[in-house]
Amino acid sequence: MSRTVYVNGQYLPEGDAKISIFDRGFLFADGVYEVTSVVGGKLIDFSGHMKRLRRSLGELELTSPATDEELLAIHRELVARNAVDEGMIYMQVTRGAADRDFAFPPEGTRPSLVLFTQAKPVLQSASATRGLKVVSVPDLRWARRDIKTVQLLYPSIAKMEAKRREADDAWMVEDGFVTEGSSNNAYIVTEDDVIVTRALSQSILHGITRAAVLKYAAEAGMRVEERAFTIEEAKAAKEAFVTSASAFVTPVIEIDGARVGGGQPGPVARRLRDIYIAESLERAE
Numbered sequence: 001m002s003r004t005v006y007v008n009g010q011y012l013p014e015g016d017a018k019i020s021i022f023d024r025g026f027l028f029a030d031g032v033y034e035v036t037s038v039v040g041g042k043l044i045d046f047s048g049h050m051k052r053l054r055r056s057l058g059e060l061e062l063t064s065p066a067t068d069e070e071l072l073a074i075h076r077e078l079v080a081r082n083a084v085d086e087g088m089i090y091m092q093v094t095r096g097a098a099d100r101d102f103a104f105p106p107e108g109t110r111p112s113l114v115l116f117t118q119a120k121p122v123l124q125s126a127s128a129t130r131g132l133k134v135v136s137v138p139d140l141r142w143a144r145r146d147i148k149t150v151q152l153l154y155p156s157i158a159k160m161e162a163k164r165r166e167a168d169d170a171w172m173v174e175d176g177f178v179t180e181g182s183s184n185n186a187y188i189v190t191e192d193d194v195i196v197t198r199a200l201s202q203s204i205l206h207g208i209t210r211a212a213v214l215k216y217a218a219e220a221g222m223r224v225e226e227r228a229f230t231i232e233e234a235k236a237a238k239e240a241f242v243t244s245a246s247a248f249v250t251p252v253i254e255i256d257g258a259r260v261g262g263g264q265p266g267p268v269a270r271r272l273r274d275i276y277i278a279e280s281l282e283r284a285e
């Protein structure tokens, strides 16, 4: 069955959706995106994703294609038209189409707005039950990882390197410290049960799931420390896990071939996953 997608004001069958070859998203990766998960036909933390979209647009001086209310209406319409129960909505905004030039096009160039759905199970995922194997790779991305741009070539290469090494994902390392996963934020749990994750800066994406999980962890009386950690510290940790809109909280059971937490998903990651799912379902819209 063909999906209905959204392109610049129109709902179309996916095969009929068109974007110009001059679109700056295509030529320069000049665009930003958000991925929002859908559970029971409802959107998880939509307002968080809108806040980050606004920030990304602002940092790149991109024109907003629509108001938050209009974007919410498009998300809901796509969920309804595609009868999505569980899955994701991908939304991308680019600087629009203009003749190829490194300088930004003149003011008034219309940004491009594209959205599509991906139906897939998110609550019951095999990787959450089994846990992920990760490998470390150097972080070779640009220096503004706090902006959610569509330049995903290096994360894609990192993911392929993980597959080549028979792992599920890559943790990126810069100056000896883990920045984040290829498409998620990275955490460890220390011997004395402190949850450690890198502090926010331009070096990592400010995960919407990260913000929610740290808040719920603190409310549940768990100790949280925002600081950088090394791969060696992670290998010796009691537990490790990642968070993202698509993975929620997913345990990590192996790092560069070394078992973490005895090679089994740990109690802290499992508990945080349960809390995160319960709390976000209550707030889903």
Ligand code: PDD
Residues within 6 Å of the ligand: 035, 180, 181, 182, 183, 184, 185, 204, 205, 206, 207, 208, 209, 210, 243, 244, 245, 246
């Ligand atoms: N990725 N770090 C990176 C590099 C990411 O690409 C993502 C999200 C995250 C987690 O952010 P959030 O909790 O807001 O999803 C961290 C999305 C899911 C993706 O590209 O598909």
